[in-house]
Amino acid sequence: MVEKATLDAEYSVIGCLLVDPSIVGELISLTRAEDFSIPELRTVYQAAVRLFTAGRPVDAVTIRGVCGAEYNNLLLQCMDITPTAFGWKTYIAAMQEQTRVRRLRALAEQLAGVRTSTQARELIGQAGEILSEKNRTRVVTMDQALLQFFTEQGEKRKFISYGLDKLDRRLYSDHGDFVVLAGRPSAGKTALALQMAAHMGQQERVGFYSLETSPAKLTNRLVANRCIIDFARINRREMTDEEWQRAATWKKEVTATDLELVHAPGWGVQDILTTALARRQRIVFIDYLQELRGRGRDRFEQVTNISLDLHTMAQEHGILVVALSQFSRAAASRADAAPTLTDLRESGQIEQDADAVLALYLDPDEDAPADDRKLRVLKNKEGRLGEFSLSFDGQHQLFAEYMDGQLAAARHVARVEKSHRGQQEIESA
Numbered sequence: 001m002v003e004k005a006t007l008d009a010e011y012s013v014i015g016c017l018l019v020d021p022s023i024v025g026e027l028i029s030l031t032r033a034e035d036f037s038i039p040e041l042r043t044v045y046q047a048a049v050r051l052f053t054a055g056r057p058v059d060a061v062t063i064r065g066v067c068g069a070e071y072n073n074l075l076l077q078c079m080d081i082t083p084t085a086f087g088w089k090t091y092i093a094a095m096q097e098q099t100r101v102r103r104l105r106a107l108a109e110q111l112a113g114v115r116t117s118t119q120a121r122e123l124i125g126q127a128g129e130i131l132s133e134k135n136r137t138r139v140v141t142m143d144q145a146l147l148q149f150f151t152e153q154g155e156k157r158k159f160i161s162y163g164l165d166k167l168d169r170r171l172y173s174d175h176g177d178f179v180v181l182a183g184r185p186s187a188g189k190t191a192l193a194l195q196m197a198a199h200m201g202q203q204e205r206v207g208f209y210s211l212e213t214s215p216a217k218l219t220n221r222l223v224a225n226r227c228i229i230d231f232a233r234i235n236r237r238e239m240t241d242e243e244w245q246r247a248a249t250w251k252k253e254v255t256a257t258d259l260e261l262v263h264a265p266g267w268g269v270q271d272i273l274t275t276a277l278a279r280r281q282r283i284v285f286i287d288y289l290q291e292l293r294g295r296g297r298d299r300f301e302q303v304t305n306i307s308l309d310l311h312t313m314a315q316e317h318g319i320l321v322v323a324l325s326q327f328s329r330a331a332a333s334r335a336d337a338a339p340t341l342t343d344l345r346e347s348g349q350i351e352q353d354a355d356a357v358l359a360l361y362l363d364p365d366e367d368a369p370a371d372d373r374k375l376r377v378l379k380n381k382e383g384r385l386g387e388f389s390l391s392f393d394g395q396h397q398l399f400a401e402y403m404d405g406q407l408a409a410a411r412h413v414a415r416v417e418k419s420h421r422g423q424q425e426i427e428s429a
């Protein structure tokens, strides 16, 4: 049974269409035939679209000409409900809300009959998409474009920080971007991504989806990184008394970040999207892309689809997606060579879809400290390419950039130590 609120909204939308010819174009661009649950109103709407696209006037007379005299009463009824078109966008919003509810109920019925959790996850994913559907119009006139331009220019834009100044000054990442962090095995992708995720988690909720590493192992790395504790001793469960003490007093360095670790072996993009929407994560890290389950006959087709889906997930849902990626085997054999975009494994689609591609690799410079890495910006839609050096302290899983010849990490550690010393003095006073 169709509810009264739905009926009213649908009649009102058609009524507005009939009484004000000036809104017909915009009204059509904001609606679809499927928004109408009443078949007769859908027929009227489709007639209006046909007339409009044929360049003919849209009113009660021309529509009756298309639909037939038997629609007379219905057209009069619609116009009776809405003597003026004032508030027509509110009626559209009400009608589309009802459409959403209808589609969700239909999904709920299907959900009641599923036989596997995979089917359920697929349906829940579709429900998430219905719920996050925004205004459908994608057409923007020059007047609207310029109005938006001035509004945006008047507001200060805040980009998402990776915690590395030189990278932040190049990338200008925002929600809706798809960023790839690529490297050879053991380059330190996971370590760098975790450090970035913990940094971003100080501002908003971040999900870190690992397809191969358990949350417990990731926590070991996080504690090493945030509390500057020997990673090998953490792994062997042989922390010294001093390290126990430090982990206890510095625990806020870990807990103050809104980071959620998700163990995701065998997951696909849809599983991640469903979880990210349910947990309200605005930033998602995926470790790593080639491990994701994908649709397609061969690996090439699967990775192509995964890349497309990640791009859509970022854009449609306003999530910053940072996916880690392996380089191809050919590139992996050239350990000292600077990577290029063609080294991305299995699919050129990743190169096409990504807003930015970063490559992490061992610094080939013979004079550089042994553990130094290079972070190269291979693709950057919003800014410059280039590369810079990072020191990697594997013992603490800590990456730091060189700022004015000094390591930013040293300054960070000194700052944190000072703040905790101050805290301890206050507590013991």
Ligand SMILES: Nc1ncnc2c1ncn2[C@@H]1O[C@H](COP(=O)(O)OP(=O)(O)OP(=O)(O)O)[C@@H](O)[C@H]1O
Pocket (backbone or CB within 6 Å): 183, 184, 185, 186, 187, 188, 189, 190, 191, 192, 231, 232, 393, 394, 395, 396
């Ligand atoms: N106790 C330690 N002391 C020094 N370095 C360490 C220690 N433990 C691990 N490492 C180094 O830390 C790095 C961790 O790399 P990480 O796992 O982040 O790389 P990755 O690029 O994600 O690799 P993969 O693709 O294989 O997962 C490795 O280079 C490893 O050699």
